[in-house]
Amino acid sequence: MLDALLATPAVLRLVDLALEEDLGRGDVTTEAVIDRDATATAQLVARESLVLAGLGLCTLVFQRVDAEVVAAESAKDGDRIAAGTAVASYRGRAASLLAAERTALNFVQRLSGTATLARAFVEAAAGSRLRIADTRKTTPGFRLLEKYAVRVGGASNHRCDLGSGLLIKDNHVAVAGGVRQAVEKARGRAPHGLRIEVEVDSLAELEEALAAGADVILLDNFSPADLDRAVARTGPLPQRPLLEVSGGVTLRRIPELARAGVDIVSVGALTHSARAVDLSLDIGINGPGQ
Amino acid sequence: MLDALLATPAVLRLVDLALEEDLGRGDVTTEAVIDRDATATAQLVARESLVLAGLGLCTLVFQRVDAEVVAAESAKDGDRIAAGTAVASYRGRAASLLAAERTALNFVQRLSGTATLARAFVEAAAGSRLRIADTRKTTPGFRLLEKYAVRVGGASNHRCDLGSGLLIKDNHVAVAGGVRQAVEKARGRAPHGLRIEVEVDSLAELEEALAAGADVILLDNFSPADLDRAVARTGPLPQRPLLEVSGGVTLRRIPELARAGVDIVSVGALTHSARAVDLSLDIGINGPGQ
Amino acid sequence: MLDALLATPAVLRLVDLALEEDLGRGDVTTEAVIDRDATATAQLVARESLVLAGLGLCTLVFQRVDAEVVAAESAKDGDRIAAGTAVASYRGRAASLLAAERTALNFVQRLSGTATLARAFVEAAAGSRLRIADTRKTTPGFRLLEKYAVRVGGASNHRCDLGSGLLIKDNHVAVAGGVRQAVEKARGRAPHGLRIEVEVDSLAELEEALAAGADVILLDNFSPADLDRAVARTGPLPQRPLLEVSGGVTLRRIPELARAGVDIVSVGALTHSARAVDLSLDIGINGPGQ
Amino acid sequence: MLDALLATPAVLRLVDLALEEDLGRGDVTTEAVIDRDATATAQLVARESLVLAGLGLCTLVFQRVDAEVVAAESAKDGDRIAAGTAVASYRGRAASLLAAERTALNFVQRLSGTATLARAFVEAAAGSRLRIADTRKTTPGFRLLEKYAVRVGGASNHRCDLGSGLLIKDNHVAVAGGVRQAVEKARGRAPHGLRIEVEVDSLAELEEALAAGADVILLDNFSPADLDRAVARTGPLPQRPLLEVSGGVTLRRIPELARAGVDIVSVGALTHSARAVDLSLDIGINGPGQ
Amino acid sequence: MLDALLATPAVLRLVDLALEEDLGRGDVTTEAVIDRDATATAQLVARESLVLAGLGLCTLVFQRVDAEVVAAESAKDGDRIAAGTAVASYRGRAASLLAAERTALNFVQRLSGTATLARAFVEAAAGSRLRIADTRKTTPGFRLLEKYAVRVGGASNHRCDLGSGLLIKDNHVAVAGGVRQAVEKARGRAPHGLRIEVEVDSLAELEEALAAGADVILLDNFSPADLDRAVARTGPLPQRPLLEVSGGVTLRRIPELARAGVDIVSVGALTHSARAVDLSLDIGINGPGQ
């Protein structure tokens, strides 16, 4: 996604919430101690090896606080950055840089954390046809941003919301009276641009899903052995439906899943439990006269 | 903080961003498969041992989606919950419960994750006078919520924003021309209800801070030996300023810091890198006739 | 979609824009002329035959102006209503009913207009397998509401936004270097839950789309003869991709398209040019003493 | 109204709702198929004869999506545009133009539809003193925009909201106890800058309104014969009150009303049932290197 | 205006801004000191003689902080309240009452201040036909509320905004080329429900305004002698236009203006310089067990 398309009204609202919560009462320290004419230059530096994501958003935060901050980005989202490397510099009023610092870092550290973790999963599946996909287990308010970070890391997006993907889960099956009935209802009523995906918990349900003509089948918490059986049963693409795996998948299991021949594995941890990676701002005060 | 005071306009805006991003285009699966008269009951169950935080917010999400959802909470924020325990049940239209499920979980899993991690730090300092404090390294938009989760976990809050605490950092010192000058400027200009805290990087700066009469001194990245020297130098409370420690502090270092006799340790990881804990919703469909 | 799920944060913002623009400076006439204790009952009556849509939203408008207005709905969305039939009554302060009247009507007249037009298209295709679908040519701010009205009328939704459907148009094809290349790029990069739809302008492009394995093919502005050739060429379902038709389709052409054997016809006019149908409010003042 | 004054906070909120509903989950097709460095030029072209309205808003949409889009407008609001004429061109990133296209068109097609219809009514009254006026039957959220389009078409605005015009309707009369009592109450209490307009349903009520000294009299659903009698009864301007006509007025009746000598006719259809006129975007991809 | 109509979306946004700015970071004192189960009762008491305005808004603030606060109002807007009189009591959680107290008071003290001042002006004109009117010199964001307080005090509203009244000022006259030309332009273009008011600075301009047929004439900064001449010149109502006076009018000048026979005097001070009147909250803690 282009940065221009990432600054949606909802993302700007989130940025405003973040600025308001940190800057909404002013910055008493800076106001007490820093001369209002002082200018400074700040380097954004990676403190560990990471995959960068959200650099444009970081810049947007600085410039939303003070439109006169001048930015120079020297890396781009998706780049693998070595520890100690500067990825951008910001120049402007010292007070503005100090005020925006924490909010800007909180965004870029978090998104780069997700991109870095996604990259690790993707690399663990390298050489196979296994796609690493995210889930809807995102930080509330960050859905668009975190799904972008997932792509930046090289992984794929699952449906972005409840309206843009059709995924029949166990509860839907229970109400509909069975996998087949649920899939048929969905085929009749859902928008025609959406594939019909159904979650199955057993090989028996897999049979039902195949019979019903599901487009994608989500194998939930299948044992390795059952996974092999499921793949064997469904046969080769493109005749068969896509096979997706989910359920507490760790980085360690990726090679095994890649070998098993499934198409997609969805990993909630990419967005719900990625730690923030370490980026910091080195600020050098230029003095009052620019 | 009482739940009534947690539902601030800004928190409600964040909840709305979250609902909009997941539900803003409807729920195609539920609409295709679930009868609109079907009702259900959902149990919110802990899947691992955790400290609960944000249960009221979870309930708020369900009721904001559908005001007719009936909630019954059986635990409260701050409770240690064993794996397998139900903490609340929600009853209402099946479609509403299915639609709100993911957003509600995304909030309570994240906040409980922070509370659980905070509790672990607090327990590691048990028996000492060491306070575990958070930082401003919070998820953008979640400052109030995550600081609440920190308190729920038993830890303390550092300043909530740039306007409500005075913390003179190295850059402020550099501009002011020294620790003493910075502290004096701050004393003359800052609101009288705020203590003056100054960050020092060495024992020499510590001397300056003591001479300047700082109220709180933040020892940044001090070695264990220097930490001991700093504590010895400043003498007993209440005559001396409070001593705070920061800089990449892990759970493992807490007992050592507790023994060292410092007053506060601030830990960014409580909020920037807590993983989501596992809570899920068990939904039982009641049938169309209630 | 259940009404509970229709009142999204974005829809409520639209309702607030509408209330603000009509009521934001008060109601000078009512304040000058109507006693503040006067109460009234208002009947919402169809003035022509119509398919009702948005009755719940109409009620929501009244109750958002004054939470004490009591509503009694006697019809439901999707019902065919004869001219002269009352579909709801509202009881409460006369000033509140008069103030909310216009905004409430503006919503329900517009949505019922779309539902009524959609129903006419659906009835014209009755007995065939042709689906009537909408487009993204909706009133700005009304996407979710108008797509709901389309479903209420019995027609189907095309993708709800740019993020929830993959539709490769001529410009995409031009950039990608051809239909085949575009489809292949899309297959490699798009979320796996989305079908790949491609627009073709000629029988030659249709061949390319078939060869590339597109899931849905949009036949844009095909002549009737070419349409027949296209259907004949692609063969029977479920082996072939879905065929969609678009381009200035009027109600009169529906029977012909239904006979042609295509699967879907998308009609922009359902949402961009439906006229408001006539519903009005008959208000009876009860007097000051209730 | 100048364009600068049209971009009010409320209009920008509506634009944001529109962008969010179409772009809020990104643009999966463009992201999958279009190179992120590709640039393009788009011509906005009238596909039928129309009166242009909202061109500035169309431009605003493109530039709100991407501030670097360069616009060149070659026509202005109020111009009669022949089919096939380009009215503006937009140059910038291909992804931005494709993403903004639909929303921008949805606005300008709708507003131009209203302006075009208004112009037709105005031309039907040409040579007479009859003013064509709008009503409050506007699209919710579009009041300011649609009233602007009405003026662009050459027609007049009735009151913009309940707070900026005093119009006593049948219900107000019923409560007040008669036309005379209602008018007198209004004169005593309403802001002194507002004329007092009263709706009458019969020649008898007209007498009352004249006796009460109403400034404007709205003749609702009068037969042609009664209309002539009403005009004859009230005599010449400026001594008499203004006479307004309303009630299901179609374009065909305008010449008759113009001849009858009434001052104003208000037409709800200008805003509640104008069809969108056909404008489209011809996009030419420039290639990645600008 | 009924309270239901005062809680517009814009007013609720202002209330939210106010709550957010005081409560958005929680209430550290109450959280540290007050038991979370403690309940209390608070009396809202007038500390000086005042005209009450905004009581319903005060109640709304308490209940927006905590929906379980129970309110009992014992006076109503417009009442003259003696010092020492309680006008409402609020019962609920002590923490909620303490948290909402300041914001609630800030609203009701300010609005009652304006109502009290307006009442003083109205009483100074008692027995005459002089109307006291407000201006657009209101507190930003408070237009609707302060104009309501003016009415509560017994005075009248001038136009509520730039769109709902036509007032030709000196600058408009200068551009139009004279009073006559300006009035004629306005008559041809403005909405027909608005009277045409023109500001004049001299008796010569008054003649022009009369000749042009202005509906209302604003005599700006006329000397008492010129005022008398102006009234004499225009003759008796209803043939003549309304005469309004403005320009630094103090309470002391009202009797003189009343005697002079002008119709309206507009007073900016009602809203831009009314002091807050003294109302306070007496809180009694009930104890933790309700």
Add this chain to the structure above:
Amino acid sequence: MLDALLATPAVLRLVDLALEEDLGRGDVTTEAVIDRDATATAQLVARESLVLAGLGLCTLVFQRVDAEVVAAESAKDGDRIAAGTAVASYRGRAASLLAAERTALNFVQRLSGTATLARAFVEAAAGSRLRIADTRKTTPGFRLLEKYAVRVGGASNHRCDLGSGLLIKDNHVAVAGGVRQAVEKARGRAPHGLRIEVEVDSLAELEEALAAGADVILLDNFSPADLDRAVARTGPLPQRPLLEVSGGVTLRRIPELARAGVDIVSVGALTHSARAVDLSLDIGINGPGQ
């Protein structure tokens, strides 16, 4: 505070509320009378001696209405301005200047009113160590702006909200069971960066506060004699806590308080009852051709 930091999201929302309430329905007079190509230059002139505050906000209002307005500021916030002095000029479309005028003035008149009053208090305390401080009795929505105006006037800010300062009042004391208990609870639970301030009503409570080790003691409504006793009792700084005085303090009492030797006096009137000072806009129309 730098202007860049004053334009927070919340302040911009307030500006938008203000623009919407005055311009949201357009400007009928200007549209009817002023040529849309006319340009003008406006001088912002002080009509009385004042301390300027909010000039940047005034400029922001003009440029938010029309980004092409060119501003030239010739004074800065905090300057004492003599009557008749121009402090800024604005050049651009006449319609834009006329439309923004009232809102811009309403902000700068109000904020300068507070700064002017604050300066008077500060000058009354000149030569002493007495600090003049504000309170939370601010105009709802204006907290950040009015506290800025207070600083511009040379006075100090008390806590900005309930979350950034710890002030134990009588009700807190009552619930806690005494001054000592309340202070101790607060010391154990409050953020360590906040001083603990407690309000006392008598010399006896003062003793308790001293014994409990409060950092700041607020002497509420102490008689002059008791004030002297309180100062004498607490002894010299820096060993003693800070002493603050509050309770209906007028400008006349400041010299007495300055002599008494207290540290801070907080004055609600700075923000709740400052009158608007007189600034106006002199607009000269340049003609249509710039």
